Amino acid sequence: MSTSAQDQHSFGSPASGMTRSYTSPRTLFGIVMTLLAGACLIIALIPLFLVLFYVLTQGASRLNLDLFTKLPPPPGLKGGGVGNAIIGTLMTVGIGTLISLPFGVLAAVYLSEFSKGKTARWIRFATNVLAGVPSIIAGIFAYGIIVVTMGGFSAVAGGVALAVLMLPTIVRTTDEALQIVPQDIRWASVGVGASNYQTVLRIVLPAAIPAIITGVTLAIARAAGETAPLIFTALNSPFWPRGIWKPTPSLSVLIYNFASVPFEAQKELAWAASFLLVVLILLTSILARWATRKSVY
Amino acid sequence: MATQAQNSPAGIQPRSKTEKTLDQAFVWLTRILALAVAGVLIYVAVVVGIRAMPAIAKYGLGFLFSSAWNPVNETYGALPMIYGTIVSAALALLFAIPLGVGTAVFLSENFLPLSVRTPLIFMVELLAAIPSVVYGLWGIFVLIPFLLPIGGWLHTNFGWLPIFNTPLRGPGMLPAAIILTIMILPIITAISRDSLGSLPPDLRQASLGLGATRWETLFRVLIPAAFSGIVGGIMLALGRAMGETMAVTMIIGNANNLNISLLAPANTIASLLANQFAEASGLQVAALMYAGLVLFLITLIVNVLAELIVRQVKKF
Numbered sequence: 001m002s003t004s005a006q007d008q009h010s011f012g013s014p015a016s017g018m019t020r021s022y023t024s025p026r027t028l029f030g031i032v033m034t035l036l037a038g039a040c041l042i043i044a045l046i047p048l049f050l051v052l053f054y055v056l057t058q059g060a061s062r063l064n065l066d067l068f069t070k071l072p073p074p075p076g077l078k079g080g081g082v083g084n085a086i087i088g089t090l091m092t093v094g095i096g097t098l099i100s101l102p103f104g105v106l107a108a109v110y111l112s113e114f115s116k117g118k119t120a121r122w123i124r125f126a127t128n129v130l131a132g133v134p135s136i137i138a139g140i141f142a143y144g145i146i147v148v149t150m151g152g153f154s155a156v157a158g159g160v161a162l163a164v165l166m167l168p169t170i171v172r173t174t175d176e177a178l179q180i181v182p183q184d185i186r187w188a189s190v191g192v193g194a195s196n197y198q199t200v201l202r203i204v205l206p207a208a209i210p211a212i213i214t215g216v217t218l219a220i221a222r223a224a225g226e227t228a229p230l231i232f233t234a235l236n237s238p239f240w241p242r243g244i245w246k247p248t249p250s251l252s253v254l255i256y257n258f259a260s261v262p263f264e265a266q267k268e269l270a271w272a273a274s275f276l277l278v279v280l281i282l283l284t285s286i287l288a289r290w291a292t293r294k295s296v297y
Numbered sequence: 298m299a300t301q302a303q304n305s306p307a308g309i310q311p312r313s314k315t316e317k318t319l320d321q322a323f324v325w326l327t328r329i330l331a332l333a334v335a336g337v338l339i340y341v342a343v344v345v346g347i348r349a350m351p352a353i354a355k356y357g358l359g360f361l362f363s364s365a366w367n368p369v370n371e372t373y374g375a376l377p378m379i380y381g382t383i384v385s386a387a388l389a390l391l392f393a394i395p396l397g398v399g400t401a402v403f404l405s406e407n408f409l410p411l412s413v414r415t416p417l418i419f420m421v422e423l424l425a426a427i428p429s430v431v432y433g434l435w436g437i438f439v440l441i442p443f444l445l446p447i448g449g450w451l452h453t454n455f456g457w458l459p460i461f462n463t464p465l466r467g468p469g470m471l472p473a474a475i476i477l478t479i480m481i482l483p484i485i486t487a488i489s490r491d492s493l494g495s496l497p498p499d500l501r502q503a504s505l506g507l508g509a510t511r512w513e514t515l516f517r518v519l520i521p522a523a524f525s526g527i528v529g530g531i532m533l534a535l536g537r538a539m540g541e542t543m544a545v546t547m548i549i550g551n552a553n554n555l556n557i558s559l560l561a562p563a564n565t566i567a568s569l570l571a572n573q574f575a576e577a578s579g580l581q582v583a584a585l586m587y588a589g590l591v592l593f594l595i596t597l598i599v600n601v602l603a604e605l606i607v608r609q610v611k612k613f
Contacts, residue, residue: 030512034408040399041417044486047479048424051435107334110327119331125604126335132533132600133593134540136567137341140589143574144344153575164337171334195316197323225428228542228567232574252543255430259437259547267438274431281426289419 052278059275062268072238072254078265082273084240088155088249091241092234093223095159096166101216103163104170109200111171112178124175131168138164139229147233155241155248158234162226166219173215177208214288221284225277227252251277342593349590352583360587366553366569368577373584375591377555381563382592385470385545386538388559389477394531396478397485401527402515404486405493418490425483433547436476441548444472448560465560468550473563476544481534488533488607492526493519525606532603536596542567566592 066081073080111120142161181204189199235247251273258270363374404418448465455461504514550562551572566588577585
């Protein structure tokens, strides 16, 4: 019976075998790796806190009514605001939303309601690839189709570029929102004699609306912060916007231009504009999380 | 007796012709718009390709290997920008992969209670939502001043290495790579966390049941099983890093010449476009469109591969 005794010895007694030895290499390895992974998380969060800290402290000090109602000051002068850029951002983002919202929602309706199999797979694939297209490429696309043909920089060109960037987000979120709607209510609708468009427009879309609105809001917030596609489509302007076919200022392009200007007043406005954008995005992200918790069915 | 007649099968009115057409029209409308979403991708390529034609005809493939960018003589070559795009993205991946995967592991396993994990996950994702131009602003006023002494130290102590043979004077490749790291981290973290989280729990339990520790399970079972998903996430991040424009433009220095030193100013294709497009005319527009087409094709290939890899994973 010596072998079995030896076996037992090599495994240790039951009691000591089940306790973790804090000096065994396996445990030490685990502790070291846990610390390393925790350090990764902390390092990942440091820039977030630093960016938020600087934007909130630098931007908040410049927060007053003038910021929303005045034009940026000429170089060297103090005061002023970013009122024209706020309106310009609303204009370009508004045009982008007007184009991409009906387009994206109806395309998603086809994907989730009427398509089957292969076509839908390919379209979803293309949508995901479109989501990865660099924003500056959307800019040169809009430049190529609007700025060149219409003969000038305009809010419309900026809006088209933003629409290209918003489209995949809207299609994807709407598609997902529609798929969550239970199948039963479609059958119920068809069962009482509704046609396809009645089922979709009166039953399925209303049921998915909270999730769709959430997705669209996130897309709009993201578009409001986009800069690259605007710097050569909507360009910029130091004046109040004068129409959708004229060069149009925006908060993001203003930040870009004022970041490299050697005047203190302009730098302050750049931080203040960043503050507005970041607060907008923070609020929409938090609201979106809160809104998606509720569901209609 | 009208109600009774309606209730009987014979009383059901066939759908009117207009209603049928309307219904068909609606389905077709959505179908056309869905196809148009895919069409946008092709349309972008066609528009950029056509506008690039004059430059493609004049410079051909030599454009990719020449390093002169001189609008005055109308000589254009994109090599320094292609180099800058690839090096900045590669450096960013080098920093972001360990950080991102480490964060993902920490957030997907039970190291922390759920009530702590959920807000942390939200905060990491918030990193992705902050506009690029805000990172650029922060980079100019906070990151670069912070990096100057570090760059100086690297240059004095490791200046014999070609990659540190110039002093850091402000904007440059290294600050740009660090900003890119911060910007692609959430993508790697989110997708790695998803792929780790979607593994069947049996896998983890079986490994733990055999007596493996948590980290042995992670390294020998979970990470290998989620590997393709993690690689897909890294590819998506690579695509994003190569196309990222504003933050990089603001802190890379925009020098249109090739410099091997990471502390020297450099340029990327996206930054070149951001800097020159608004003031370009004639052949310069075509040359910029050509550079844009190159960027579009590179990111397209990376994104398609990423999409295929991620899709492969979802089959499980």
